[in-house]
Amino acid sequence: MCGLAAIINYRRDISNEVYRIEKMNRKLVQRGPDDSGIVVRKNVLLAHTRLAIMDVEKGKQPMEVVYDGVLYTIIYNGMLYNFKELKEELVSLGHMFLTECDTEVLLHSYIEWREKCVERLNGIFAFVISHEQEIFAARDPFGVKPLYYSMKNDGEWLIASEIKAILAEESIRPILTKHNFASMIALGPSLESGQTLYKNIYALHPGESLKINKFQHKYHQYHHIKVCEHKDDFNETVNKLHYMVTQCIHSQCLSDVPLSAMLSGGLDSSIVCSIASQYRPITTYSLLLKDNEEYFESNQYQPSQDKEYAFLMADHIHSDHKYIEVDQLQMAYALEEAMQARDMCAMADIDSSLLLFAKEIKKGHKVVLSGECADEVFGGYPWFYKEELVNKDTFPWLNHLPQKIALLNPNMRELDHYGIRKSVYEKELDKIMYLESDTVEDKISKKMTYLSIYYFMQTLLMRMDGITASVGIEARVPFADKDIIDYVYNIPWSMKYYEGIEKGILREAFKSELPKEILTRKKSPYPKTYHPKYTEVISELLRQEMKNNPMLLYYFDEIALQDLIDSQGRSFELPWFGQLMKGPQLMAYIYQFSRWIKTYHMIPE
Template identity: 35%
Template structure:
């Protein structure tokens, strides 16, 4: 996995800037706890922090071969096939690592090597022949990669904090960046901080003395779907079997994240089958409950735990429940670690619990398989099936409790954020690829799927990457395999709901591997604590912010709305929505206090 960073400057000798480059590299020590490397040449410095997963002894970076040097983060799942192909062309290898395969592939195919890769990756290659830097990112944006142009080159890193550590860059935010923070949308290329960009998923960026060139090597396209429903279900299963088998490759302990939902249960069952006699290890999150049991709310009809245990028993996994308390979820240590991991305001207890889950998993495993993105790929969220949400002139998840609460912020700021969100929504619609001759409803559902796959899933992927890598855990996301994404995106919506339910294709493909309770379970989002003591803790934190006239969020608050919210009895909620608004205000203040971005 790892963290990468670098600095290119065509007007200065960067061999004299090792300390600054090393400081950038060390911002990502949690991403790569196993090793550190720095390589410099007159106009480039490349830094690497390593989490050793494949070829623990041999995959040290930065890695050089002939005129090229690479720093690489992620996994290339087809590296064995590529290695055989390269060997047939006369290439010879010194290690068993996928990093060396990517480097040799560059020497064979140049920047077009990305077309041949199947995986989650972000990497940088410096070519001494041309003095050019190639930045590349995987198709779905699983692995992050940011860059900031400078007058004579570029700064880059797996996370913004690497760029922020360089004295040439100052943390600034404009109105657009602030609005980006307040929307549950990740605008392609946007990095929130002024002057910083994100390498877009499915893109490469080449940096030379002449400037930068951005190339799209992959995007969702419209293709005619010719398989009938039974053949489609079979092909989805074939793809999943192949994907899971590939993503089980590891030289270190591996596990699955198990929520008891269809997505994670399917991966756990398929992983167990692929491992043969070896039992898969699984982990689930739960919460200490002091109120007497689970209470259905506006998002969740059922508790995860009974379904988790059904799956663990059914497949015979080595299962662990990670049970969390309010003291853990609201602790200053955890909230600060989450903030520093994300470089942005977070999602309250849903971030804290995920971080704590990953922290506990890391004591046992270095790699985990996650069901993230299945809802976006197969159409799992409730609003996919809500005509009002589908037909609204905005992102279908906007206005739900899943989106970030803004009710406590300044009304003018909220209005600007709403306008910004509308602008981004219509930009996204302009990108959607269509097939001729389809019904208006099928056309609209293609739009809804596209919005989720290009705007929403990237928020969740970034969250999962940052919080897992903050504890040195590599999380793999099989449902983001581009072959599966392309295939399912182009199936008619009527196929995706052929049994009258959500995620019909996935359910049909994996039903034989799961207990009936999970096959029939209705979609439930990632869990959140229902313990009233957690809301009390967040209210106290927000009360302290309100009382502090120097708190950086003060100019952005609707003070009367905050006072009114704090007067309400604990748990008197429109529940999840109200608490998200409280958490949002607290985490936004924490972020402004920690990063101190100048408002420009």
């Protein structure tokens, strides 16, 4: 996990404006507390903060290489899991290396293959390369690592790992347009692909590159999910999946520092921990919410708690296992810090609990593996197989839009929330490719997988990166591997849903690795609070915001908010986003929104 920042201006000399890039870089120090560096050129300023994981001594950035008389400079965040194979190929082509880190391999890959180098990379990455009078930037195929940018009216570009670094540039005003607010209500906490909640600040799309020179700039979508006929039979598919996932997890265990993993006792994290523990010793961590057992109620969205399953799995693999208990009141009071980590209101206590969890992991480790993304790839969510969700005419994880609109100030109710949601949804549907041979079930599977990967998964990945980066941890997600996704995307639904169970084929592939209780455990999502004290505290925090932040009532209706508080969110009995976010989370979301517009000095437009 590192942070990068760049200022590019080919219209004037900015070499004497180092203070600007220093200011941006200071906003990223939490992402890379081990080291930092700055490179100054006439038209380009590059900065980097480093979390040292590979070749701790020699892997400093920005990194420079002179090749055939040309100076190349890179700033990079991420990890290339195939860097050793790439290095061997590059050495055979005449390249020489001075370090053992993947940064140097990435830079030489660009020198050798230019923009097409990204097609050879297997990993998680966001980077900027400068050479002569040209910039090349890119983001990994499925958006595990973030990269934000803004182009000013004078032709100057700002690029950074986090929005807060771009906002450090005083000429960038933090503006919340009515369109972006309506999008937040219609889609939130998801964002439209490539967009942020800030006017004129954008995210590079997953699998997209950007080339900038003094004449033009050009975007290129270098990666698309490959659609092809699945020719392997069931047994071949199971064996190939086992091999691919195992190899991917092994490759993501590469690190010159100790390795850890998040273990919930669910299928996905258990597979990751089981395979990783065969490769090298790991410490596993489980999250517990204090006193949650007393108030937990099993339901269709969260049928079981994690503790007994995590203990069973940790014992099975003999890991050094640690339970981290999070106080529920701390979760409420950490909401603002979680918002600042994300530079936006986001997933409420789902964010703040992860923040407190990550802080404890950081005390012992700075690399952690996660089972995130398996549900999106293998079809683990209810919207893959429940008829009422499959047949929805919008993103199936979005609910209660009329009730959310009813909470708004009358002027904000008139915005085109439905039109925005419909437009974004239909635009994504148009991108999905099918085969003529696809059955109805296969088409549904591809549709839901595509939407889940490029929308729902993006929300979770940005949460994971933003929160873990804020405490100086690199989170790795093996199930977001591009080769796994390309392969699994084309597996027929009849195989994926083997024996009528979600992620049935994944269970079959790893049945020899896991205890029966883990193998047959029904999916239960990330832990959320059921404690009434949390709801009471959130209600009071939101009540105080209504008193102290007039801008909150510019967007939301005072009476409607008071009714929400008085009912403690009970009018939102079903999740309004995903599987977890109900009434208490909506109050926390609005509280985060209020703190965001106040502390970031958001300007309405």
